[in-house]
Amino acid sequence: MLIGEFAKRVGVSTDTIRFYGKVGFFSSSRSENGYRHYTEKDIETADLIASGKSIGFSLREILAFSQEMADGVLDHARAQESLQSKINLIDERIASLKRVRKLAQQQLDYCRAVEAQELSV
C-alpha cells in the first residue's frame, strides 16, 4: 500500500508518516519509482505509536520499545526486563493520575458545597 492510503488508514498525514519513517519506524521498502510501500505490520506499528503517544511516551521511547518487542524472540531476558520496567512506569503514571483526580474531585466537591451553602443563605 502507498503512503496516501496508509496515512488515511492510520488517520495521520503523509508528512507525519514520512517523519515517523525518518525516526526509524516502518519497513523501508520502495518500488522502482521510489514510492514507499507499507504493510499490515506497519499498520500495527502505527497503532502502537498512537497508543504510546496517548499515554505520554516519546517517539524514541516507543521506537525502543517496539524494537525490543521485535528482538524479544532473540533476547528474552532483556525484553522481559524492559517490559517490566514499562509496566512499572505505567503503574506510576496511573498512580499520579489518580492523585490528581482526587485533588480535582475534592475541589469539585468543595465548589458544590459552597454553592449549596450560598443558595441556602
Added chain:
Amino acid sequence: MLIGEFAKRVGVSTDTIRFYGKVGFFSSSRSENGYRHYTEKDIETADLIASGKSIGFSLREILAFSQEMADGVLDHARAQESLQSKINLIDERIASLKRVRKLAQQQLDYCRAVEAQELSV
C-alpha cells in the same frame, strides 16, 4: 523568598521559574531593586505545575486550570464544568494506560511462556 531559594525548594532551575512566570504563573511582585518575590502560594502553584506536567497537561492547560480554580469562588458553574471535564479526561487517560498495561503484561507473559518452553525442550 527570592528566585534562587524558590527554585531550589520546588526543584527546578531559576530559568524555568522565569519561564513559568512569562507564561503567566506566580504573583509578579518585585522588590525595589527589581528582584522577584515568591510566596508559599507560589510553591503550591509550582506543585500543581509538576503534577499537571507529570500527567501530560501542557503549561497552558495547567494555567487555565489554576486560573479557573482561583476564579472558582466567583464563577461556580464554569469552575464545576471545567473540573468535571478535567476529571473525565483523567479517567480516559487512566483507561488508556490500563489498556496498554494489559498489552505489555500479555507480551511479558508470552515471553515467559516461550522461555519456559525452551528450557523444557
Added chain:
DNA sequence: GTAAACCTTGGAGTACGCTCCAAGGTCCAG
C-alpha cells in the same frame, strides 16, 4: 573596597513533533 554570590534582561540555541511548501517525477483516464 573588592570579591563572591546573588539578581536582572534579552536573545540565541536545543529537542521534539510535526506541518507546509516548492520543484519536480510518476501514473492513469479520456
Added chain:
DNA sequence: CTGGACCTTGGAGCGTACTCCAAGGTTTAC
C-alpha cells in the same frame, strides 16, 4: 498527450518547554 492525482526530496517554519549565555546591577562578608 494532457490533466489530475499521486509520489519524491530538501528545507523552512512553528509551538512547546526549556537551557544557556553575555552584560550588567545588588547585596553581603571580610
